[in-house]
Amino acid sequence: MAQATFEEISASDFFYRNRDIAGFTNPSRAVFAAIRELVENSLDAAESLKIPPEIYVRLSFEGEVGKDTQIYKLRVGDNGSGIQPRFIPSAFGQILYGSKYKLKQMRGTFGLGGKMAVLYGQIMTHQPAKVTSSTGSTKIYSFKLMIDIQRNRPIILDRKVLVNKEQWRGTIVEFTLEGDYLRAKSKILEYFKQTAMVNPYANLTFVDPKGRLYKFTRVTTAMPDPPKETEPHPFGVDVELLQRLIQVTPYRNMLEFLKQHFHRVGDITAQKFLEFSHLSPSKNPKRLSHEEVVRLMQNLKKFKDFLPPDASCLSPLGEELLKAGILKELKPEYLVVNQRKPSTYAGHPFIIEMGIAYGGEIPKKGNFLIYRFANKIPLLYDEASDVSFRVINSLNWRRYKVSPDMPIAIVVHICSTKVPYKTVGKEFIADRPEVRREVANALREIGRQLHRFLSKREHVDREKRRLSIFAKYLPKIAQFSSHLAGKEKLPDVKKLIKSVQKYGEET
């Protein structure tokens, strides 16, 4: 009987064989995924310099493949930071190579999306990708690239250097791919619309294969502070991370080690923690045994007095912006938003922002409309697998006098230095217990407020009915009794009606 034979494959080869897990499942999703991955890279590249993003996307028809599949050329250009020429080939032609492997709030987190798009284009059309970029220096670099999938290395087919007369800065990526734009269209437009909603400082332009122009114009040029890189928070670090820090640390005692490598650990906290875990402040971290490292990890999780993570490294939307976005897009009768305090999972700080909107132009659908965002990008697929969907649908809404057949929309935004996506295609958020708890707390908070609104409205409605009865009959009673009493002048019932009114005029 034959024994199993073993082989090693490259990371490119892995994603080539398993493109489904990166979101490139069918021609419709592939064209959606390619656009969003490149747009998100462009938004990150502009935001890192605090420049209002200016992004131009063009999808043009190149030819038919089959009944439902066409070949398109995709071009995405931005005014972002640009990429230094020595990094360009690997940044687009080598999987698991990138600038995204940091503890910093970014849209991209896998360092994979742009390359997957290029890889997918190459697999289906066998055309090279063209990348043009400048960091604003005197030169513009232009590469023609393909990927050697089995070796996971870029192949440079052509390299040009141009003079940058106008001091242009940015990146333009262009390649061909198979897709089904007709089927993807509604999702792509929805993607741009929702992206514009949470990035109100960006100009987005999309030209579709029919030449139709969709323009999403910025409403402000005020940019949020770019998110900052941060150290891991002591809650939820694992042994691997501790060992990496021990390996690279220049500090020779535990006190400095803790203070320098962890988020929000100062002198006093570090000393308290070392006492708690019976470690000497002068102990050299490089001398910790395996067992001591494991115990250190467990103690970091158990110690109660660490400060919560500092949100300053995160760049949430903020309640005002969230409110404005929802009011503009959904035009509800009532809206309440809630930003939770920063929390942490596995050492990564995160913030949940949530809004619940009721009535107005929100349609009754028989279930809640849910809008999901993560690090300011909309998530449009696989809603039912998202932790928010689950929390929303497992809440006891009757407690809040709310039922799914009311016209209700719920908007959830998670921002984090590391969003716990379940798939490489960034479709939905994994069910991490810490995230679940924060989503549930935010939901209960806005649920309570909605409850108060609905209860008050119910009272007001009842009151209105009561008042309308008074308003209807009191004048008649007045008229009748005046007549009976033989009086000419009717008494003023307005005062009387006002005296039984429980709520002010504004209701």
Add this chain to the structure above:
Amino acid sequence: MAQATFEEISASDFFYRNRDIAGFTNPSRAVFAAIRELVENSLDAAESLKIPPEIYVRLSFEGEVGKDTQIYKLRVGDNGSGIQPRFIPSAFGQILYGSKYKLKQMRGTFGLGGKMAVLYGQIMTHQPAKVTSSTGSTKIYSFKLMIDIQRNRPIILDRKVLVNKEQWRGTIVEFTLEGDYLRAKSKILEYFKQTAMVNPYANLTFVDPKGRLYKFTRVTTAMPDPPKETEPHPFGVDVELLQRLIQVTPYRNMLEFLKQHFHRVGDITAQKFLEFSHLSPSKNPKRLSHEEVVRLMQNLKKFKDFLPPDASCLSPLGEELLKAGILKELKPEYLVVNQRKPSTYAGHPFIIEMGIAYGGEIPKKGNFLIYRFANKIPLLYDEASDVSFRVINSLNWRRYKVSPDMPIAIVVHICSTKVPYKTVGKEFIADRPEVRREVANALREIGRQLHRFLSKREHVDREKRRLSIFAKYLPKIAQFSSHLAGKEKLPDVKKLIKSVQKYGEET
């Protein structure tokens, strides 16, 4: 302003940073994922030798970590093929190294699951994994291993060679991990139950942390033929695959190239195809230009006369086994199963098998109960993202007089040389158009049969009501008229009732 810095990370590092995408999201799912990944490796290892699998799983409590998290030791042993000693370290300590990168129906497809389990255990507990294996030779090899995550290489801490007196063959894996068994318990037991249902030739034993023994005993020792490795089918090959074949082929003309490297392409088909695509049969494939390769790929997709993929490389359950499994587990009143003809997506043959069960012990839940299987393993998470769920819920069931509040269970099994999972954690099947179509066709077929059954039952019910009226009143009429006519002996109404009966006694 700082420029982006770029770095390369290893495949291990990628999955360490993104364990959510491999199913290791929280302590509950992690313990479930670890068990299933190792059980599935064991089933594959036994089936490859056509030996009835004998799998022993033990999860034992090692200590508390937090309120909801404990440390467990997991031990999974099998009587499978065993692993040759030179492959053991990389097979468990190197991501993207394995025996699963083949066109062959297997439970594992990413060559990732077992390693992810070990990697996760190491991250959380920092203990080495112990792997003991023998291929049935005179020796048993035992390794203590850890993974160098940054380099993606195994670290061998200890290696022992034992004399194999009893000619034992198999593999035992043992390591510690963090988990939440209490919360995972129901899913784990459901997993074993459903696995036993579709692997009726396997003995599965599970000992839980409380020492409770769960035994799933085989009902047959008849084993299906092990699935065979196969060549890619010409539909849906891509340029990358063509180029790899061209690179490695020993054949110097297109005729042989097509016949030897593609599934179900014989002499006549190959000649017809070459004529169709205006290629000379004697053309050397290594001389094809890039453009010719792209055209070849497009023609392979367009040519209508390729034979459908041969199911002999697949190992479906078969209608009988599927029926038996469903009847045993669900005890329905009515059951119909349907095995579709083999189809193909992206060059991979696949078969959809489906059953629909009605009534009996199936509960009314307000929605269809869906059981999903892929290559004989149950899929228990993220149902709503699965292509089957979507197809089932988008079908116009009213056409079949079926509504979701009837007691109905639907069982879907996909088997393929490559199951299009959406996540590395193998939770659900991607929405590939070819798969969607086959699922929809299978569903319509069994839907029609269920419809006939329900319509007939409705007729029968109506008929029964009609008959019961006759049965009730005819004797009274007979009695009354006999009395009226002054006769002693009542006429026999049984004959009369029988004459108005439309259906036989068995209804």
